[in-house]
Amino acid sequence: MRIGLFTDTYPPFINGVSTSIQMLENALRKKGHKVFIVTVNPDDMKYHFEDNGRIIRIPGIPTGIYDYRLTTFYPIKAVNKIKEWNLDIIHTHTEFGIGTFARVIGKQFDIPVVHTYHTMYEDYVHYITKGYFDKSSKKIVEYLTKFYCDKTIEELIVPTKKTYDLFKEKYKYDRNVHIIPTGIEIERFYKEKISKEKLDKKKEELGIKKGDIITLFVGRIASEKSVDFLIENQAVLNKKYKNSKLLIVGDGPDLENYKELAKKLKIDNNVIFTGKVPWVEIPIYYNIGDIFVTASHTETQGLTVIEAMASSLAVVALDDESFRNVVIDSLTGYLFKNKEEYIDKMTILLDNKEKRENMGNQGRINSETYSSKYFAERVLSVYKLALKGRPLKKDKSFIDRMKSAIKKGFHGD
Numbered sequence: 001m002r003i004g005l006f007t008d009t010y011p012p013f014i015n016g017v018s019t020s021i022q023m024l025e026n027a028l029r030k031k032g033h034k035v036f037i038v039t040v041n042p043d044d045m046k047y048h049f050e051d052n053g054r055i056i057r058i059p060g061i062p063t064g065i066y067d068y069r070l071t072t073f074y075p076i077k078a079v080n081k082i083k084e085w086n087l088d089i090i091h092t093h094t095e096f097g098i099g100t101f102a103r104v105i106g107k108q109f110d111i112p113v114v115h116t117y118h119t120m121y122e123d124y125v126h127y128i129t130k131g132y133f134d135k136s137s138k139k140i141v142e143y144l145t146k147f148y149c150d151k152t153i154e155e156l157i158v159p160t161k162k163t164y165d166l167f168k169e170k171y172k173y174d175r176n177v178h179i180i181p182t183g184i185e186i187e188r189f190y191k192e193k194i195s196k197e198k199l200d201k202k203k204e205e206l207g208i209k210k211g212d213i214i215t216l217f218v219g220r221i222a223s224e225k226s227v228d229f230l231i232e233n234q235a236v237l238n239k240k241y242k243n244s245k246l247l248i249v250g251d252g253p254d255l256e257n258y259k260e261l262a263k264k265l266k267i268d269n270n271v272i273f274t275g276k277v278p279w280v281e282i283p284i285y286y287n288i289g290d291i292f293v294t295a296s297h298t299e300t301q302g303l304t305v306i307e308a309m310a311s312s313l314a315v316v317a318l319d320d321e322s323f324r325n326v327v328i329d330s331l332t333g334y335l336f337k338n339k340e341e342y343i344d345k346m347t348i349l350l351d352n353k354e355k356r357e358n359m360g361n362q363g364r365i366n367s368e369t370y371s372s373k374y375f376a377e378r379v380l381s382v383y384k385l386a387l388k389g390r391p392l393k394k395d396k397s398f399i400d401r402m403k404s405a406i407k408k409g410f411h412g413d
Contacts, residue, residue, distance in 0.1 A: 003091060017093060053081060058075070089386060090113045094118075106152075113152065113154055155386045160181065181375070189283045191287050215244060217246070219294070221273075222252040229295040310363075312361060
């Protein structure tokens with residue numbers, strides 16, 4: 001199958017969507033499919049091709065939301081290159097920008113479009129409105145989402161029942177919605193994949209000493225992730241557990257504010273901020289941790305929780321539907337509803353190394369459900385449904401080579 005993935009975020013961007021797309025790309029290629037990428041140029045206002053023309057980067061303007069850029073124009077050379085790809089299916093991962101381009105391409109060349117809805121946009125409106133017109137802005141987001149996900153695609157994929165309910169119950173979406181939890185390359189996070197030398201070196205760089213118990217958070221450092229909740233409760237835990245440290249991995253708009261909060265609470269020696277780290281090093285940080293925590297209330301799935309489980313970490317997560325579908329309470333970790341429950345669950349795990357390890361081992365087993373191979377198989381089943389019996393297209397370059405060979409056979413060299 002010849003598959004085009006269209007996305008506004010792709011490496012070198014580091015975020016959940018970018019990671020999931022690269023994972024899907026790799027898994028599909030391992031299964032023998034040809035995968036092409038259309039994405040944004042993160043560096044300048046030029047477009048260019050990469051990987052022998054398999055990746056097209058289109059210029060985009062900053063949106064004001066983290067590092068995201070939005071494309072608004074599409075060069076004819078890019079259109080012609082996509083035509084040469086001779087795609088069977090287009091899989092979009094954004095509703096706007098590149099997503100709009102994908103729908104235009106799909107209509108122009110009669111290619112069915114499958115879409116994955118990754119982001120609960122209503123939770124992010126405040127970054128644009130700055131607190132003004134939030135209600136009306138959310139209605140606009142709802143209208144645009146329903147339009148892009150109803151009128152212009154063949155099949156819709158969502159990662160969780162929480163997102164499914166958004167479409168079915170709030171948006172009254174009456175077409176197919178496929179719940180397919182995003183997979184990850186879980187093998188990257190296995191503890192046996194990380195050398196002791198790398199771990200020891202990273203611990204030394206971070207000032208982590210033997211005997212320290214590391215509570216880990218990985219993600220964007222922003223208000224919707226509720227990192228302040230983790231820091232404030234770290235101050236409470238440190239009154240009893242002097243060797244407990246909170247390791248916060250990631251970057252974001254509130255990083256400096258949270259550093260100041262740690263200083264204000266006089267626990268800056270027990271809260272470690274890494275800032276932005278290379279994607280390839282993320283598994284090292286997970287394997288430094290003893291407990292993974294998150295109080296985020298805006299996740300569609302919570303890929304970091306799955307990564308933590310694959311790293312054999314016990315998880316303490318907010319009792320949100322996104323995490324409830326991943327964390328089995330009292331088996332792979334704990335779910336909490338408020339500060340008191342968070343402190344209670346953390347106390348149990350900080351006191352009991354054996355329980356931490358048992359939960360981590362069970363989490364590792366359960367993480368297999370989210371393997372990239374299993375994920376790719378489920379996505380492929382949706383592609384086949386969208387194709388509705390259409391024959392798969394041939395590689396034009398291969399056909400051209402065959403014609404040339406036949407011609408030579410008739411006329412000689």
